[in-house]
Amino acid sequence: xxxxxxxxxxxxxxxxxRFLPVIASIVALIVSQDSVPAIGQxxxxxxxxxxPASYDAAAAGTTPAADQVCxxxxxxxxxxxxxxVSASAQLRRFSDSIRVGYDDGFVIASLRERDLETExxxxxxxxxxxxxxxxxASDVALxxxxxxxxxxxxxxxxxxxxxxxxxxxxxxxxxGRSSSGDDMRLxxxxxxxxxxxxxxxxxxxxFGFRAGKYKMPFTMARWLSGKEFEFSDxxxxxxxxxxxxxxxxxxxxxSKHTAIPIEWETAIFNGFVTGGAETGSSGNLDDNFAYSIxxxxxxxxxxxxSQLADFEAHDxxxxxxxxxxxxxxxxxxxxxxxxTPRVVDSGQTFASILPLAVDSYHVSQFALDAxxxxxxxxxxxxxxxRNLSDFEGAGIPSLLDHGFWFQLGYFVVPEKLQVLTRWSxxxxxxxxxxxxxxxxxxxxxxxxxxxxxxxxxxxxxxTRLDGAPINSSALDVNPGDRGWLFxxxxxxxx
Numbered sequence: 333x334x335x336x337x338x339x340x341x342x343x344x345x346x347x348x349x350r351f352l353p354v355i356a357s358i359v360a361l362i363v364s365q366d367s368v369p370a371i372g373q374x375x376x377x378x379x380x381x382x383x384p385a386s387y388d389a390a391a392a393g394t395t396p397a398a399d400q401v402c403x404x405x406x407x408x409x410x411x412x413x414x415x416x417v418s419a420s421a422q423l424r425r426f427s428d429s430i431r432v433g434y435d436d437g438f439v440i441a442s443l444r445e446r447d448l449e450t451e452x453x454x455x456x457x458x459x460x461x462x463x464x465x466x467x468x469a470s471d472v473a474l475x476x477x478x479x480x481x482x483x484x485x486x487x488x489x490x491x492x493x494x495x496x497x498x499x500x501x502x503x504x505x506x507x508g509r510s511s512s513g514d515d516m517r518l519x520x521x522x523x524x525x526x527x528x529x530x531x532x533x534x535x536x537x538x539f540g541f542r543a544g545k546y547k548m549p550f551t552m553a554r555w556l557s558g559k560e561f562e563f564s565d566x567x568x569x570x571x572x573x574x575x576x577x578x579x580x581x582x583x584x585x586x587s588k589h590t591a592i593p594i595e596w597e598t599a600i601f602n603g604f605v606t607g608g609a610e611t612g613s614s615g616n617l618d619d620n621f622a623y624s625i626x627x628x629x630x631x632x633x634x635x636x637x638s639q640l641a642d643f644e645a646h647d648x649x650x651x652x653x654x655x656x657x658x659x660x661x662x663x664x665x666x667x668x669x670x671x672t673p674r675v676v677d678s679g680q681t682f683a684s685i686l687p688l689a690v691d692s693y694h695v696s697q698f699a700l701d702a703x704x705x706x707x708x709x710x711x712x713x714x715x716x717x718r719n720l721s722d723f724e725g726a727g728i729p730s731l732l733d734h735g736f737w738f739q740l741g742y743f744v745v746p747e748k749l750q751v752l753t754r755w756s757x758x759x760x761x762x763x764x765x766x767x768x769x770x771x772x773x774x775x776x777x778x779x780x781x782x783x784x785x786x787x788x789x790x791x792x793x794x795t796r797l798d799g800a801p802i803n804s805s806a807l808d809v810n811p812g813d814r815g816w817l818f819x820x821x822x823x824x825x826x
Contacts, residue, residue: 547577548599567737578622624659793819
């Protein structure tokens with residue numbers, strides 16, 4: 333900024349001059365501790381009066397009338413004195429830590445992280461982002477080829493909040509990654525409506541409706557955000573049994589006051605791993621919906637905020653358990669879905685080994701998981717089953733694949749340095765159409781250095797692959813890989 337322009341705090345400017353940044357603050361929805369009284373309180377601070385917290389400026393469309401104004405010390409006021417500091421001084425101090433304006437570009441700045449208490453506002457926008465820069469090197473057996481590359485594995489921009497009602501929320505996530513070149517894709521877009529709270533006065537989150545494109549409720553590994561991983565990425569087994577994202581409608585809820593706190597979600601969707609599929613008459617989806625349900629509970633202890641690592645250093649054991657089911661019928665006329673499932677242990681597509689006479693078949697999948705935290709230790713295990721049956725057009729018996737991943741971590745330096753190990757295995761007879769069982773293993777170890785929790789960290793891991801039954805650019809694993817995989821990843825999020 334120009335040096336000859338004197339600095340003046342926002343609240344010491346003339347009312348006409350400071351009006352514009354105040355409006356910009358409200359539009360940004362992150363400046364005011366209470367957006368409704370923000371305008372009214374700014375204009376009334378000098379008289380030591382504010383609008384009560386219950387005043388609805390959006391509904392009134394005006395500045396508070398005389399009978400809608402209370403003193404700053406009034407219990408109805410959102411600004412109440414504390415620790416011997418007057419409320420007006422408290423508000424001035426808050427506003428002095430916020431900057432909104434133009435400084436070689438439009439800037440919204442906060443001196444420190446704050447709890448703005450905006451969840452109950454009818455209109456709200458929150459912006460988040462995170463990314464993972466990874467170096468991958470591999471040494472695998474021929475005919476597969478080795479890798480030695482820097483890659484942007486995830487570059488996410490998230491817009492979320494609520495509109496019209498505090499209980500009507502939206503979530504939009506864009507993703508750019510180097511495996512997609514310069515393309516930016518819409519990864520998630522969904523609306524959620526908390527019916528229970530809005531219509532019946534239940535506790536928030538008790539019963540809701542969701543629609544859009546999002547992660548389907550099935551595996552715990554997919555439920556986790558990539559920011560929460562201890563290793564660089566998911567395991568081979570969790571990717572093999574994954575149903576991923578899709579366009580869907582569903583219900584969700586939780587019960588905090590039962591003997592065991594429970595969360596649940598169910599959905600009806602286009603099909604397994606169809607989130608990026610083209611829809612409509614120009615697409616290649618079949619006309620069979622898929623369905624899934626997931627239950628998750630916390631039988632022991634207070635789990636804490638982190639989903640895997642024990643940043644909280646629990647003195648007492650904390651436990652999380654879950655179970656899930658997903659099912660669908662896959663038809664040959666939907667080539668997107670028909671060509672997606674793979675087999676043990678070659679990683680070939682299931683469609684490539686099926687007789688041409690097979691027109692459709694049914695898929696049923698089950699998952700069980702358990703996670704623990706205790707004194708810096710973290711442990712997670714998830715077991716999967718996949719049954720392929722009811723083959724139309726050929727006499728193929730029911731086929732069963734199953735597998736798991738088991739992961740263990742420990743903070744050798746509390747909240748900073750974590751050592752990791754993982755074993756993943758897939759076993760089944762899908763690759764031989766029931767003639768015999770085959771299996772594949774993944775064994776890995778790693779270190780995670782947390783600079784600011786999961787917001788900024790560096791992870792390095794090494795993995796031994798014994799035949800991969802997946803094709804995953806996210807994991808840097810190709811079908812049939814046998815050999816070593818080395819990954820070092822930097823993560824940053826805000």
